[in-house]
Amino acid sequence: xxxxxxxxxxxxxxxxxxxxxxxxxxxxxxxxxxxxxxxxxxxxxxxxxxxxxxxxxxxxxxxxxxxxxxxxxxxxxxxxxxxxxxxxxxxxxxxxxxxxxxxxxxxxxxxxxxxxxxxxxxxxxxxxxxxxxxxxxxxxxxxxxxxxxxxxxxxxxxxxxxxxxxxxxxxxxxxxxxxxxxxxxxxxxxxxxxxxxxxxxxxxxxxxxxxxxxxxxxxxxxxxxxxxxxxxxxxxxxxxxxxxxxxxxxxxxxxxxxxxxxxxxxxxxxxxxxxxxxxxxxxxxxxxxxxxxxxxxxxxxxxxxxxxxxxxxxxxxxxxxxxxxxxxxxxxxxxxxxxxxxxxxxxxxxxxxxxxxxxxxxxxxxxxxxxxxxxxxxxxxxxxxxxxxxxxxxxxxxxxxxxxxxxxxxxxxxxxxxxxxxxxxxxxxxxxxxxxxxxxxxxxxxxxxxxxxxxxxxxxxxxxxxxxxxxxxxxxxxxxxxxxxxxxxxxxxxxxxxxxxxxxxxxxxxxxxxxxxxxxxxxxxxxxxxxxxxxxxxxxxxxxxxxxxx
Amino acid sequence: xxxxxxxxxxxxxxxxxxxxxxxxxxxxxxxxxxxxxxxxxxxxxxxxxxxxxxxxxxxxxxxxxxxxxxxxxxxxxxxxxxxxxxxxxxxxxxxxxxxxxxxxxxxxxxxxxxxxxxxxxxxxxxxxxxxxxxxxxxxxxxxxxxxxxxxxxxxxxxxxxxxxxxxxxxxxxxxxxxxxxxxxxxxxxxxxxxxxxxxxxxxxxxxxxxxxxxxxxxxxxxxxxxxxxxxxxxxxxxxxxxxxxxxxxxxxxxxxxxxxxxxxxxxxxxxxxxxxxxxxxxxxxxxxxxxxxxxxxxxxxxxxxxxxxxxxxxxxxxxxxxxxxxxxxxxxxxxxxxxxxxxxxxxxxxxxxxxxxxxxxxxxxxxxxxxxxxxxxxxxxxxxxxxxxxxxxxxxxxxxxxxxxxxxxxxxxxxxxxxxxxxxxxxxxxxxxxxxxxxxxxxxxxxxx
Numbered sequence: 001x002x003x004x005x006x007x008x009x010x011x012x013x014x015x016x017x018x019x020x021x022x023x024x025x026x027x028x029x030x031x032x033x034x035x036x037x038x039x040x041x042x043x044x045x046x047x048x049x050x051x052x053x054x055x056x057x058x059x060x061x062x063x064x065x066x067x068x069x070x071x072x073x074x075x076x077x078x079x080x081x082x083x084x085x086x087x088x089x090x091x092x093x094x095x096x097x098x099x100x101x102x103x104x105x106x107x108x109x110x111x112x113x114x115x116x117x118x119x120x121x122x123x124x125x126x127x128x129x130x131x132x133x134x135x136x137x138x139x140x141x142x143x144x145x146x147x148x149x150x151x152x153x154x155x156x157x158x159x160x161x162x163x164x165x166x167x168x169x170x171x172x173x174x175x176x177x178x179x180x181x182x183x184x185x186x187x188x189x190x191x192x193x194x195x196x197x198x199x200x201x202x203x204x205x206x207x208x209x210x211x212x213x214x215x216x217x218x219x220x221x222x223x224x225x226x227x228x229x230x231x232x233x234x235x236x237x238x239x240x241x242x243x244x245x246x247x248x249x250x251x252x253x254x255x256x257x258x259x260x261x262x263x264x265x266x267x268x269x270x271x272x273x274x275x276x277x278x279x280x281x282x283x284x285x286x287x288x289x290x291x292x293x294x295x296x297x298x299x300x301x302x303x304x305x306x307x308x309x310x311x312x313x314x315x316x317x318x319x320x321x322x323x324x325x326x327x328x329x330x331x332x333x334x335x336x337x338x339x340x341x342x343x344x345x346x347x348x349x350x351x352x353x354x355x356x357x358x359x360x361x362x363x364x365x366x367x368x369x370x371x372x373x374x375x376x377x378x379x380x381x382x383x384x385x386x387x388x389x390x391x392x393x394x395x396x397x398x399x400x401x402x403x404x405x406x407x408x409x410x411x412x413x414x415x416x417x418x419x420x421x422x423x424x425x426x427x428x429x430x431x432x433x434x435x436x437x438x439x440x441x442x443x444x445x446x447x448x449x450x451x452x453x454x455x456x457x458x459x460x461x462x463x464x465x466x467x468x469x470x471x472x473x474x475x476x477x478x479x480x481x482x483x484x485x486x487x488x489x490x491x492x493x494x495x496x497x498x499x500x501x502x503x504x505x506x507x508x509x510x511x512x513x514x515x516x517x518x519x520x521x522x523x524x525x526x527x528x529x530x531x532x533x534x535x536x537x538x539x540x541x542x543x544x545x546x547x548x549x550x
Numbered sequence: 551x552x553x554x555x556x557x558x559x560x561x562x563x564x565x566x567x568x569x570x571x572x573x574x575x576x577x578x579x580x581x582x583x584x585x586x587x588x589x590x591x592x593x594x595x596x597x598x599x600x601x602x603x604x605x606x607x608x609x610x611x612x613x614x615x616x617x618x619x620x621x622x623x624x625x626x627x628x629x630x631x632x633x634x635x636x637x638x639x640x641x642x643x644x645x646x647x648x649x650x651x652x653x654x655x656x657x658x659x660x661x662x663x664x665x666x667x668x669x670x671x672x673x674x675x676x677x678x679x680x681x682x683x684x685x686x687x688x689x690x691x692x693x694x695x696x697x698x699x700x701x702x703x704x705x706x707x708x709x710x711x712x713x714x715x716x717x718x719x720x721x722x723x724x725x726x727x728x729x730x731x732x733x734x735x736x737x738x739x740x741x742x743x744x745x746x747x748x749x750x751x752x753x754x755x756x757x758x759x760x761x762x763x764x765x766x767x768x769x770x771x772x773x774x775x776x777x778x779x780x781x782x783x784x785x786x787x788x789x790x791x792x793x794x795x796x797x798x799x800x801x802x803x804x805x806x807x808x809x810x811x812x813x814x815x816x817x818x819x820x821x822x823x824x825x826x827x828x829x830x831x832x833x834x835x836x837x838x839x840x841x842x843x844x845x846x847x848x849x850x851x852x853x854x855x856x857x858x859x860x861x862x863x864x865x866x867x868x869x870x871x872x873x874x875x876x877x878x879x880x881x882x883x884x885x886x887x888x889x890x891x892x893x894x895x896x897x898x899x900x901x902x903x904x905x906x907x908x909x910x911x912x913x914x915x916x917x918x919x920x921x922x923x924x925x926x927x928x929x930x931x932x933x934x935x936x937x938x939x940x941x942x943x944x945x946x947x948x949x950x951x952x953x954x955x956x957x958x959x960x961x962x963x964x965x966x967x968x969x970x971x972x973x974x975x976x977x978x979x980x981x982x983x984x985x986x987x988x989x990x991x992x993x994x995x996x997x998x999x
Contacts, residue, residue: 177863182913189625193912195863208695374790417700427755430793431716437793444745444758445801449765456768512784516777523773543781544791
């Protein structure tokens with residue numbers, strides 16, 4: 001064995017192993033052959049995973065730079081924020097009136113920000129560490145904007161820092177009841193609320209059952225799953241999360257959420273912090289008599305060091321970006337990077353995101369039936385908008401009703417359980433095959449038709465030919481798409497279909513879809529360029545193949 | 551218009567599933583009544599209160615000792631005794647008013663006292679009968695993840711206990727009767743609140759519409775519609791494309807039929823005014839669909855409607871009145887519409903919720919608990935009575951398993967089995983609908999005639 005190894009090493013150093021070639025003077029071993037050029041379809045696939053929608057221009061950059069350099073470049077881009085913009089606006093009479101502005105800046109960052117990857121990851125994080133405008137935060141646009149900013153700022157940072165900022169953010173404090181949570185008072189039958197204790201573990205970090213690194217459920221000797229925590233542990237954490245309220249508040253409970261209070265990390269009132277011992281995970285008990293800060297730091301460390309987080313976060317981020325049903329190997333590799341980024345650091349989200357996007361399973365050599373996922377509805381819209389330079393006359397995108405017409409919107413989830421569950425399987429072959437397709441949970445007959453109808457209005461009415469001044473259905477804030485290019489060549493059906501397919505499907509359109517579009521174009525006179533172009537884009541944008549992210 | 555044959559569709563698309571190992575599921579080999587059509591119409595309407603309804607403030611003891619125990623437990627969250635709306639369940643001494651409803655529920659009080667509503671006390675998911683000691687010692691099988699929202703919603707809607715089943719008890723009922731309702735123009739299961747576990751099934755598919763009904767497709771000329779259908783029905787190589795296409799297909803097929811039903815003369819003839827808001831709108835749409843049942847050739851229907859906001863960790867005193875008023879007014883309006891249509895004996899409405907809430911508080915709200923009280927409304931309900939066993943509302947008392955959480959004295963399986971039996975499921979098949987029912991002696995709680 002040993003001598004074989006030595007001879008192998010020697011042969012490499014002498015440049016004899018690998019490629020043929022004589023024992024010439026050059027001692028450099030021949031390097032691996034250069035990788036094949038990235039195709040346009042592959043670049044589109046990558047960008048649909050890493051941004052809010054592939055465009056031809058950005059695809060060319062990916063082809064030129066290749067994936068890793070593109071990612072590295074993205075990791076350097078400064079973060080696009082929301083709160084400074086919201087704070088720059090004149091406060092309206094009622095704070096909820098700023099929610100459209102919050103959604104506006106979200107769209108502007110998502111569509112036009114240089115930090116595309118960071119914005120996409122922040123959105124993915126917002127679907128895991130959920131707070132929502134629907135509910136108690138409806139009148140707190142500053143809180144929501146500031147909360148989203150911490151997701152964006154920490155998207156490539158460390159997960160331990162992220163969950164600490166999330167824990168202390170007043171948006172989360174209000175949403176999951178940690179704000180104003182007080183220590184026990186037996187005379188008033190008061191016990192600390194358990195909402196945040198439960199959801200931080202169940203939804204934001206470790207989940208309900210122990211996992212192996214590859215995401216599979218660990219089973220005990222009786223082949224049963226093993227719960228990660230019990231009621232005593234929830235109560236332990238609930239007692240940790242006591243004593244926190246709005247920074248600078250004059251009262252512990254009941255202060256009005258002013259714009260300032262909505263954005264500063266919560267502050268500790270020691271008299272309301274429980275100082276008893278607290279049972280945490282892994283048989284750890286925090287001793288009595290410590291400060292709220294000490295308890296909080298140790299409690300978050302206790303959660304952060306649980307082995308579940310790697311696979312838990314890996315699965316969810318992979319599902320948001322790449323595929324609904326990652327293989328155990330894929331999960332394990334990504335979880336491994338969470339556990340150690342290669343430089344000894346646990347929780348490096350930048351490394352995790354890179355690992356997710358560069359893994360072989362995300363860059364498949366051969367397309368397999370289970371690759372990819374259904375696009376989230378809002379990402380179908382943003383991809384269309386990016387491809388067609390969507391903009392309103394005002395330059396704004398105040399689509400506060402996104403959650404109604406698209407079934408989802410930024411920080412507009414119906415509950416802390418996000419728009420869809422990571423475990424959702426629609427009836428039929430997906431469920432029968434033990435697979436999941438989370439995005440289909442909001443692709444019901446009802447919601448899907450809403451989006452289809454939105455695409456109809458977007459293409460036939462809300463386009464570059466619409467005039468906000470004269471058209472009663474269009475105002476300054478209506479987002480219009482621009483397909484003047486298509487209109488110019490619309491007389492030629494093949495050329496028209498080719499152009500739209502290039503922009504939305506990387507040029508790969510199915511024969512069936514092309515045939516049906518051609519059939520419909522045959523019914524529209526050749527000089528009706530706007531109608532022909534709208535029809536083409538409509539049928540592509542509503543097609544199953546556009547809804548599918550490879 | 552072509553009616554979608556869902557089983558054909560699934561058979562076609564599940565050819566790919568043959569490549570993967572299918573989950574062994576329930577075999578619906580047994581056909582009820584030889585597949586004969588039902589000779590009547592019945593509908594169940596599930597009103598789900600998301601978040602965990604604090605139902606010990608919905609139905610409150612009114613006798614002195616019991617009220618005092620309640621008030622001592624709930625402190626600043628207790629309803630003042632003089633504010634309660636008294637009820638006279640017939641199992642108790644006449645006129646004794648042993649219980650009262652939350653002051654926001656005057657319409658439910660009226661329904662109860664007139665015999666159209668019943669209350670079931672302290673119901674919750676159980677796998678087998680469980681005493682407090684057995685719970686504390688963990689010496690019986692218990693539903694997993696008690697006090698967790700989505701798990702307990704799942705338990706109520708699926709009754710799956712510890713099994714990994716992916717179907718719900720309404721889905722399984724629809725699967726069981728699918729031969730008996732073969733002529734129906736709409737799915738047995740219809741949701742006005744999104745996809746849900748309750749109606750998930752192996753064979754049948756629930757139809758999801760919005761609170762006011764289905765969305766119609768804009769711009770659907772006959773040619774556009776036909777092209778759209780061909781695009782949807784084309785060969786798709788990805789399982790995800792096929793999943794998406796399947797939804798589009800169902801949407802196109804059902805939109806016209808169901809919208810026509812909602813706009814039918816029978817539906818438009820309803821004069822009852824429903825409360826504004828999500829729940830009122832959903833129930834109004836359900837009423838319209840029921841009015842059109844003959845047009846759609848429906849014989850058995852299960853509707854899922856829902857409303858949220860019940861997770862009262864904070865501001866319970868401020869929020870609860872509105873929440874319960876909405877439930878009360880919406881359900882009462884729905885019953886009034888049922889009377890108008892003439893189906894009051896054929897339609898039964900019932901509530902479910904993740905769980906009841908703790909007797910203890912966090913200062914201004916309550917936390918997740920277990921057993922809770924449910925409401926049943928309809929002409930076929932043995933109304934003006936309470937069923938099950940109302941617990942002792944005492945912190946640390948006989949029914950408190952910790953933190954003021956009441957251990958259920960009646961199981962969700964028993965609750966479901968009683969409704970399933972009325973719906974037409976034979977006793978021998980009740981364990982398909984309610985998998986744990988064989989562990990309980992009383993299979994029929996007696997609240998239906």
